[in-house]
């Protein structure tokens with residue numbers, strides 16, 4: 001036990017955490033565990049409930065049925081006095097969120113054994129169940145604990161050490177954080193919040209600070225590249241903002257409308273776009289993308305052939321299919337590259353996306369472009385697809401939806417772009433004027449659409465969405481790739497903004513919440529359901545989802561919830577009239 005804790009005498013009478021008043025916490029877990037030494041493993045179940053653990057309360061909420069089952073779940077709860085944090089550290093929602101991530105990461109570092117598993121997350125600062133800091137300064141750590149056994153017998157002394165020494169010591173170590181360390185995180189939280197507000201107020205869709213390191217160490221290592229080229233904004237696109245702690249920051253501001261990112265292969269186009277995709281989240285200090293932000297509603301769109309599409313109005317993009325299928329209510333078990341991307345766009349708009357991010361690397365060419373020669377060769381009547389190039393202007397001008405596109409392989413977007421960024425050896429250059437001059441020379445290409453009309457709202461059939469699996473509720477994440485939700489296996493590999501396995505679980509629980517609360521009621525539109533969800537998740541997100549299941553989770557955005565719902569093969573919808 002560290003000094004910090006020793007200096008804090010605890011008075012059981014003064015504690016008031018959670019609902020333990022009805023079931024007061026028990027004493028002497030350590031003795032209890034020691035007494036269970038050698039008895040049958042199942043007797044661990046008798047320990048469920050709350051226990052005094054020094055100045056904190058240990059809640060054993062789920063007990064594994066055998067030593068090989070997934071770990072038991074425990075929570076260590078500190079009230080404000082026991083946590084002993086400085087009030088300034090938890091004064092705002094952003095600071096609490098950052099502080100909680102810091103504490104979870106410190107707990108993980110302090111924990112000497114794999115038998116205690118805290119979900120400390122990656123580079124994004126997400127609201128997660130593993131550690132929460134309350135507005136009153138209370139702190140809860142929630143984690144998996146592998147209850148030790150000798151075969152199917154209880155290893156009681158070992159368990160006593162794990163739960164009554166190692167666990168509280170790791171929490172104590174986490175909480176014994178220096179003011180200096182906390183301020184790095186809380187000031188960063190203040191700055192990012194201020195930056196997001198300033199970027200929004202300036203009417204910008206995204207901002208990338210000078211000096212940012214966008215490149216990652218590798219495809220499987222999300223930490224910043226160590227010796228990469230730092231970002232530097234072109235003069236013409238540079239904007240400056242005053243942040244409360246960092247002072248004046250300069251960087252590239254991306255305005256509304258249509259933004260084109262061009263340049264040769266390997267010059268950093270996709271890396272820039274990926275940084276913007278990730279810019280919907282805040283990042284841990286030192287991530288390299290610390291001051292890279294994108295509109296919170298920005299959605300990455302890509303082609304995803306083979307996915308299911310249910311009742312989506314893709315008519316603006318796909319018309320008169322040879323099969324005769326109605327594209328105003330397009331349903332398929334097996335979408336093509338172009339129809340999957342068209343559906344992705346329409347679904348993102350339905351969920352409220354105000355910015356679309358598209359990379360040629362993962363887009364369907366025939367949905368992106370159709371050049372003059374191809375228009376000449378294949379008459380419009382024989383081509384079901386209307387390329388995005390003819391719709392982005394209307395999306396921007398009439399519907400306020402910005403698009404940021406990586407497109408190094410076709411010049412047709414120069415006709416519709418508001419700005420063109422050329423990536424040259426990882427350095428952005430503003431080539432808008434040159435591109436406009438080129439666009440002034442006609443290519444002979446004809447515009448193929450009048451404009452973009454927002455699709456009709458959809459209403460989900462509640463019977464098609466259920467987490468019940470043969471009478472049992474089932475929500476299980478397969479990393480960031482899949483979600484088992486009742487009887488459905490949802491493939492979310494192509495939902496690229498799901499960056500954390502705990503977020504996949506959070507999505508499953510969010511959908512479950514929407515079902516359980518009756519928000520998906522057969523009347524409310526998808527948008528209305530997501531609004532209800534946002535309301536519920538806005539502040540008490542972790543608590544709302546934890547009510548459903550004590551499990552490692554991160555609170556998702558509405559956009560990833562919608563993307564997951566839309567990929568359920570069992571989904572049934574109708575379009576709302578009018």
Ligand code: ADP
Pocket residue numbers: 214215216225227228229230231263264265266267268269270271272423426
């Ligand atoms: P493009 O999309 O233009 O073909 P990418 O964005 O895929 O290029 O980048 C190509 C390679 O360059 C990647 O391996 C990436 O990690 C690396 N890279 C990107 N940006 C930087 C940078 N600022 N400094 C160093 N390497 C970078």
Ligand code: MG
Pocket residue numbers: 269270271361
């Ligand atoms: Mg690329």
